[in-house]
Amino acid sequence: MGRKKLKYYLSLFYPVIIYRENHLFVAEFPDLDGCIAYTEDEEKIYSLAMETKEDWIEIAYKIWKEIPEPLSFDNVVNEKEALDYFKKKK
Numbered sequence: 001m002g003r004k005k006l007k008y009y010l011s012l013f014y015p016v017i018i019y020r021e022n023h024l025f026v027a028e029f030p031d032l033d034g035c036i037a038y039t040e041d042e043e044k045i046y047s048l049a050m051e052t053k054e055d056w057i058e059i060a061y062k063i064w065k066e067i068p069e070p071l072s073f074d075n076v077v078n079e080k081e082a083l084d085y086f087k088k089k090k
Contacts (some may be wrong), residue, residue, distance in 0.1 A: 006061045016049050017061045031068050032056050 018027045025042050025047030029035040037044055037052035060067050 006058065009057045009061065009067050010054060012070050014053060016053070018045055018049065027052070029056070032060075065087050083088055 004067050014029050016029050016033050018025065020026070021038075023040055024038045025045040027037045027042070027045055029049075031055065035053055035056040037045070037048045039048050057067060059065075
């Protein structure tokens with residue numbers, strides 16, 4: 001089976017983690033190795049993250065790097081859910 005088209009990968013929704021670290025706002029895409037954006041401007045972090053994700057995918061596609069499918073949201077939990085889960089395991 002051949003490789004999927006670039007347009008396919010650009011249309012996928014990849015989860016992004018946005019947080020503040022010191023004076024910067026950081027956006028990381030866990031599924032896209034090394035795909036990280038940062039800025040001091042909170043209002044710009046989301047648009048910068050989306051632009052960075054698109055650039056990452058386009059470059060990976062051009063150099064034939066494997067582009068993973070996004071993580072299923074079934075596996076995403078918030079901090080409270082994670083803590084509750086590990087408390088139950090004890």
